[in-house]
Every structure is written in C-alpha cells, then in structure tokens.
Amino acid sequence: xxxxxxxxxxxxxxxxxxxxxxxxxxxxxxxxxxxxxxxxxxxxxxxxxxxxxxxxxxxxxxxxxxxxxxxxxxxxxxxxxxxxxxxxxxxxxxxxxxxxxxxxxxxxxxxxxxxxxxxxxxxxxxxxxxxxxxxxxxxxxxxxxxxxxxxxxxxxxxxxxxxxx
Numbered sequence: 001x002x003x004x005x006x007x008x009x010x011x012x013x014x015x016x017x018x019x020x021x022x023x024x025x026x027x028x029x030x031x032x033x034x035x036x037x038x039x040x041x042x043x044x045x046x047x048x049x050x051x052x053x054x055x056x057x058x059x060x061x062x063x064x065x066x067x068x069x070x071x072x073x074x075x076x077x078x079x080x081x082x083x084x085x086x087x088x089x090x091x092x093x094x095x096x097x098x099x100x101x102x103x104x105x106x107x108x109x110x111x112x113x114x115x116x117x118x119x120x121x122x123x124x125x126x127x128x129x130x131x132x133x134x135x136x137x138x139x140x141x142x143x144x145x146x147x148x149x150x151x152x153x154x155x156x157x158x159x160x161x162x163x164x165x
Contacts, residue, residue, distance in 0.1 A: 038072065042079070042082045042083075044070075045069070050139060067083065090139075099137070104121060112158075113158055115155060122162060136159075
C-alpha cells in the first residue's frame with residue numbers, strides 16, 4: 001500500500017485505496033491483454049504528449065517535446081500513430097469542452113477520507129449545453145472505459161481541491 005506523509009498526517013494513495021475497494025467488492029483485476037506492457041508504455045506516452053502540450057499552452061512549461069519511444073516498444077510506426085492520435089483527440093477535447101487547467105498532475109489530499117491522489121488534469125470545463133464547472137479530468141487511452149476508471153475519478157472528486165466539483 002502506498003502512503004504519503006503531509007503535515008504529520010498519513011494519506012493512502014487513491015490507487016491503493018481502489019485496490020482495497022475492488023477486493024472488498026470482489027471485482028476482477030483489470031485486464032489489458034497480452035500486450036499490457038506495450039499498452040502501458042503507450043499510455044504513459046499519451047499522457048506526456050497531451051499534458052505537456054497543454055502545460056505549454058497555459059505557460060506552465062516553457063517548451064513542448066514529443067515523448068521519446070521507450071525501449072520496450074517494438075514498433076516506431078505504431079508508437080508515432082498512437083501518440084499522434086492521442087494528441088489530436090486531446091486537442092479536440094480541450095477545444096470542445098473549453099478546458100482551463102487549474103494544475104497538471106499535482107498532489108491533492110482529502111483530510112476527510114485520508115486520501116492522496118495526483119489528478120491528471122484538475123480543471124474548469126464546459127460540457128456542451130451545460131454550465132461551466134470544476135472537476136477532475138483523468139486521461140485514459142484504452143479501447144473501453146473500465147469500472148475502475150470510474151471509481152478512480154469518483155475518488156479524485158472527493159479530494160479537497162475538487163470540493164464542490
């Protein structure tokens with residue numbers, strides 16, 4: 001179990017708490033197929049390309065670079081296609097939802113629940129046809145959204161920085 005100390009209080013990571021909840025609910029482990037390590041590397045690259053690009057747009061970072069393909073990845077053509085599609089889709093998402101980042105991958109805590117998490121993108125955004133709101137945006141790049149993804153986002157919504165989101 002991963003924990004963090006802050007101001008004399010111990011907090012459990014959202015991912016560790018999720019593992020416990022999933023076990024209590026008797027949920028099966030997430031399965032990403034026989035290429036899970038490659039998918040994980042691609043997910044890390046997709047996060048980097050999208051969040052770094054957004055950070056540069058909002059002057060959180062001075063410059064942007066595409067992520068370098070890790071040694072574990074066997075196919076440069078596939079890598080470039082995945083990274084390119086992720087950035088294109090993310091650009092469309094940011095534009096459609098008028099995303100305004102509050103921060104990027106910063107630690108947030110819940111004193112009430114004893115949780116710590118690193119939300120990919122705490123932000124203000126507008127769902128088309130609705131009001132502007134504050135909430136956690138967690139980037140996911142699999143072919144389908146899993147129940148654990150929904151649980152993770154709900155946990156992030158309980159962190160103090162996301163209060164009233």
